[in-house]
Amino acid sequence: MDLRFLAAAPSTVEQAAIDAALTGDGRDQLLPALHAANDAVGWISEGALNHICRRLDVPPAEAYGVATFYSLFSMEERPRKVVHVCVDLACKVNGAEALVDAQSEFVVRSPCLGVCERAPAALAVEAGVGSEYLMPEIPLPQRGDPGLRLLRRVGVVDPRSLDDYRAAGGYSALRNALALGPQGVIREVTDAKLMGRGGAAFPTGRKWAATAGQPERPHYLVCNADESEPGTFKDRVLMEGDPFAVVESMTVAAYATGCTRGYLYIRGEYPKAFSLLSNAIEVARERGFLGRDIMGQAGFEFDIEIRRGAGAYICGEETAIFNSIEGFRGEPRSKPPFPVEKGLFGWPTVVNNVETLANVLLILTEGCQAFQRIGTSQSTGSKLFCVSGTIGHPGVYEVPFGATLRELLDLAGGVPDLRAVLLGGAAGGFLRPDEIDLPLTMEDARSAGTTLGSGVVLVLDGTVDVGGFLLRIAEFFRDESCGQCVPCRIGTVRQEEALHRIVRRTGDSQDLVLLRDIGRVMRDSSICGLGQTAWNAIESAIDRLGVRL
Structure with a gap:
């Protein structure tokens, strides 16, 4: 494709779709415009790209660079x-x-x-x-369990009905938040010891306080719903089953941190969640739960815009999300400055994932002390785990922090021929069958040399080809590297090449040495967590499982 403006013009269908999608003329409209063109005809033609660039005043070469960054977009014609x-x-x-x-x-x-x-x-x-x-719906395995907290409404309440949501306790948390005031909300969240559920486990109250304390305005809120870690699907279940809770929790976070605008950045691969959240936002706006003077609170203004990702694992990194929303390639930014100081559009920004925000509603309805009584002293509350792989009843399970991995696997049907469990996803680590009595807490996982990450529990029985499984992990990181920094861009490729030689038995003993060297370099010098953790699971398989590749 020529990267200059050409004579190519969009079709009538393309132009109408692009124009309808644009809500402004800034570069931040680039991703919605690309989606509109791709959705309309199945790919992004030269004419469509030209029209987008002229409408948004974006150089064609830069727009092309953004479009080709995402796997869900095609720059070549393909079947409808x-x-x-x-x-x-x-x-x-x-x-x-x-x-x-x-x-x-x-x-x-x-x-x-x-x-x-x-x-x-x-x-x-x-x-x-x-x-x-193209698969049948699978119900929530714990549906109806009276002990559920985060999942209590999923599969029970109509996700399209605000009235059903309110009848099940919806918007009581926001009402309590308005009574407490912004500082009171932050104090409750801090005293509850809520840690982020996206993998980094950063104290939520401290993040909110840092953003709220920034004198510069405006402040932005970003809900990170781009869970792309292989094996992760908990946030999708919450968005599909309890979408009004996502809207309410974002509104609470905005009230506490002084944000008037929020962006919900959702995976492009989640069509059902996108539809349900779009409905929830529209209905909440119509009923006075978004917009101006929310719930009668004079001066409290907040609204939400959904942004669809387009197939890029790296956009789960908080600063890569900013670049994607702003209309640039989804590449992570160097830190500092941190998002609480300079985030989206250069303004103070608070970023939380869906599960973290869902916990805030519990804190504000039951109180921080009651929230703390569940879990352990350091890992408070309950946790959602995504159980998949070779197990009888895969699905999202909610257990209190401190439950053991064995108990969780038993809930999911057990594994008679367990070989290993990948905990934390592709960026996590393996556990052996003799380690499954590990308490599922952030501190116990850390002491065991692994991580809970985003809640992935991927089960492998004796039928699984571990070498091929590890190769897929290496290929994943190779493909998903944004290519911005040399250690990750080159390291992920060299890691995959060395692993191929070892698995195919065409290499020698120096390939294992090379793998370790590459892993250390990526871990020590990559800009973001993708490169820093790309070696974790492979190292874990070699060292913890004694895998002889």
Whole structure:
């Protein structure tokens, strides 16, 4: 594709779709415009890109660089209906390759689609129509359990009904927040010892206080719903089953931190969650729960805009999200400055994931002391775990911090021939069968030399080819590296090459030495967590499982 403006013009369908999607003329409209073109005809033509660039005053070369950054966009014409088949970790061990071979329509091999409980997974995308999963719905395994807290409404309350949500306790947390005032809300969250549930486990109250204390205005709120870690799907379940809770929790966070604008950045592979959240935001706005003077509170103004990602794991990194929303390639920024000082559009920004925000509603309805009584002294509350792989009843499970991995696996049906458990996802580590009595807390995982990460519990039995499984992890990081820094850009490729030689038995003993050297370099010098953790699982398999590749 020529990177200059050419004579190519958009079709009538393309132009109408792009113009309808634009709510402004700034560069931050680039990602919605690209989605509009791709959704309308199935790909982004030269004419469509030219029209977008002229409307937004973006150089064609830069727009092309953004469009080609995302795997869900195509710059070449393709059939109107495309089937994305996941070949990632949970799907790989559940026969994804056979599914790829059996598909007769145009098939795109895809990284994790975030529906690992239904592996092997496939997503059909049809231009002008939309997207749908090509697997049956699987109910919540713990549905109806009286001990559920975060999941108590999922599968019980109509996710499209605000009245049902309110009848089940919805918006009582926001009402309590308005009575407490912003500082009171932050104090409750801090005293509850709520830690972030996205993997970094940063104290939520401290993050909120730092943002609220910034004198510069405006402040922004970003809900990170771009869970792209292979094996992670908990936030999707919350968004699909309890979308009004996502809207309410974002509103509470905005009130506490002085934000008037929020962005919900959701994976492009989540069509059902996108639809339900769009409805929830629209209904909440109509009923006075978004906009001006929310719930009658004079001067309290807040609204939410959804931004769809387009297939880029790196956009789960908080500063990469900022670049993506602003219309640039989703590459992480160097820190400092930190987001609480200079984040989205250069203004103070608070970023939380869906599960973290869901916990805030519990804190404000039951009180920080009651919240603390669940879990342990350092890991308070309950935790959602995404159980998948070769296990009887995959799904999202909610257990209090401190429950053991064995107890969680028993809830999910158990594994008679357990070989290993990958805890924390592709960036996590393995546990042996003799280690499954590990208490599931942040501190115990850290002491055991692993991590809970985003809650991935991927089970491997004796049928799994561990070498092939590790190769898929290496390939994933190679493909998902944004390429910005040399250690990650080169290191992920060299790691995958060395692992291929070892698995195929074409290498020598120096390849294992090379792997360790590459891993240390990436861990010590990569800009962001992708490169820093790309070696974790492979190192863990070698050292903890004694895998002889």
